[in-house]
Amino acid sequence: MCDYKQSQIPTQAVYETNTQNEDELNDKLQENIWGRLLPIGSAFYRYDLKNDLTTFGRRQDCDYHITKDSPVCVATAYSNVHFKIKREFSIKTGHHALLEDLSTNGTFINGQRLGKGRIQALKNNCEIALSKPENKAFIFIDLDNSDDNIYPKELKNKYTITKTLGKGAYGEVKLAFEKNTCEKYAVKIISKKTFTMNGRHKINLDNQIMSEINILKKLEHPCIIKIKEVIDTNETVFIILELVEGGELFDKIVSIEKYDELTAKFLFYQMVLAIKYLHDQGISHRDLKPENILLTSSETKETLIKVTDFGLSKFFDEFSVMKTFCGTPNYLAPEVLKTKGAAAYSNKIDNWSLGVILYICLVGFPPFSDENPKLSMEEQIIQGVYDFPYDFWSTISNEAIDLIKKLLCVDPDERITLEEVLDHEWLKSSPDTIQKAHDLMFPNGSRKRSNDQVVSSQSQEQSNCKKQKI
Structure with a gap:
């Protein structure tokens, strides 16, 4: 149920570095953080998963407590304990994150209602919504099974890359969270092997590509998507863009x-x-x-x-x-x-x-x-x-x-x-x-x-x- 189509574009490079961001790795070791919930909805906040059992709901003793007078609680019917996430271990298969729906109005994983009393395994980049599918709350990040190793260090140091937003003629678009602020962005991933000029494929276009993209970065208009920054590697260009969430x-x-x-x-x-x-x-x-x-x-x-x-x-x-x-x-x-x-x-x-x-x-x-x-x-x-x-x-x-x-x-x-x-x-x-x-x-x-x-x-x-x- 949790599978997103996350295959890379065919020509995307796989980077030599396979290690996690050092700061993130140190934080994980010191605080025993095994997972993370990144907020999608503006009413929610980032939450690090450290314990084997974490509860979410309106009840005061929930680990993630939604107060009764908060705007999100007033507008949406949440249960006293809406859901819980538990981490289990098997010698054969290792650690697994499981979400159990305890709500009356439902907990949704990737748009599909789970149902009260039902349990579903969480995979990296699963999207969690509460009470109704459009009330998107979190993206689950499994720090033990992150896809970060395929991205360059310059990108990983600043952003957590999550689910695929779309694919098109110019490559793949991923949702990203800026690490310092948790602000959401779209990252367009373009392999240079797909670039052509005058009908012929050319890879050595670095100067021309970056010259053009730097022009685009300077554009300022309320009806033009803003480019925040560009990360250029030998084989791939990562363009970090303003995220627009109202659809096409x-x-x-x-x-x-x-x-x-x-x-x-x-x-x-x-x-x-x-x-x-x-x-x-x-x-x-x-x-x-x-x-x-x-x-x-x-x-x-x-x-x-x-x-x-x-x-x-x-x-x-x-x-x-x-x-x-x-x-x-x-x-x-x-x-x-x-x-x-x-x-x-x-x-x-x-x-x-x-x-x-x-x-x-x-x-x-x-x-x-x-x-x-x-x-x-x-x-x-x-x-x-x-x-x-x-x-x-x-x-x-x-x-x-x-x-x-x-x-x-x-x-x-x-x-x-x-x-x-x-x-x-x-x-x-x-x-x-x-x-x-x-x-x-x-x-x-x-x-x-x-x-x-x-x-x-x-x-x-x-x-x-x-x-x-x-």
């Missing part, structure tokens, strides 16, 4: 089917400002899709967004990157498909991707489909063949449709610029929504809207890019 835009759309137009506008405005900021810094995203738009909160639709995985795609084969979403190039611009990613192209490829994302936000499905019997998806994209089916688009404004058409313009020279997007009637027609989004991004009034939004009384004439219909 893709998963949110799947769960709610689609956004209403005002909420889509609220989110899309942030996306445009984030991508425009990257473009102003000379950076193209090149792999923009709903999976790379993260939400800071899952509780509300009107949330701050964070763009991630920007700037790295130039080190990867474009055609392999485009297949990371269901094996299809849903979000790639026509000029990329025409040249198989081999030619130079402008940052307007991101504008095309924004058009696809906006279309999906409004109706819950993409403009291009494998279900067209006459044209493959690639041909639909290259020719700009899509439509706005009446049953789905009849309640959506003409201004929204017009903006999508201008973004999904096959000719990049005629495709609308991001300055023109910000000046488009669809955004300008809802000043309250735009102001609300801006206030969320800059809550202390740290930045005036005029710095981001280009509003011209004599805006350039919009290109009239016509599309074929299916």
Whole structure:
């Protein structure tokens, strides 16, 4: 029940050092610490497991005591003794950590309810939730069976690396806890063997890689994932990133089917400002899709967004990157498909991707489909063949449709610029929504809207890019 998919990316290096961090080892020996609970939820705190039996609950004599007047206890129904963790030893198999559920409302291991009176073995990086699966409390760390030996000392000294958060074209992402503060971060692990330039694999790109990543580290925008630090080794790059816990835009759309137009506008405005900021810094995203738009909160639709995985795609084969979403190039611009990613192209490829994302936000499905019997998806994209089916688009404004058409313009020279997007009637027609989004991004009034939004009384004439219909 506790197994996470934690296999390393195929090309990840295994480091020579097999020893634990010296400070951590000394602490463990001096205090007999055999396990650790790292807090996921903000109401919980780190707890070192030293005894063979540890109890958790509201009762005053519990080892981990939740007081009756604490916010977490008021909001959630915990039992007097909610669960206990015991350590057992067998000559044949060694030590094992076991969790016993003693609660009425349940203890969850990796999202699965255990049930009162049931016992489950805990494996390294198991996730423990209390009373309901979304009330995540701890990650269990087995100090006797830690995976730390595969990480370099520079990383282990600062962070405890735990469960896998995801895998993608650029490697694996792990959850990490900073040792001094217990702050949570995401660690992107990228093997240099996967880097390519100009269609050819190259490993000796250290200077160029670090130069590019150092540029990314300097980025400062509320809708851009912040890079905390980078740890570079001979074969692997570890990028420590701000952790965003509200999930992906893709998963949110799947769960709610689609956004209403005002909420889509609220989110899309942030996306445009984030991508425009990257473009102003000379950076193209090149792999923009709903999976790379993260939400800071899952509780509300009107949330701050964070763009991630920007700037790295130039080190990867474009055609392999485009297949990371269901094996299809849903979000790639026509000029990329025409040249198989081999030619130079402008940052307007991101504008095309924004058009696809906006279309999906409004109706819950993409403009291009494998279900067209006459044209493959690639041909639909290259020719700009899509439509706005009446049953789905009849309640959506003409201004929204017009903006999508201008973004999904096959000719990049005629495709609308991001300055023109910000000046488009669809955004300008809802000043309250735009102001609300801006206030969320800059809550202390740290930045005036005029710095981001280009509003011209004599805006350039919009290109009239016509599309074929299916």
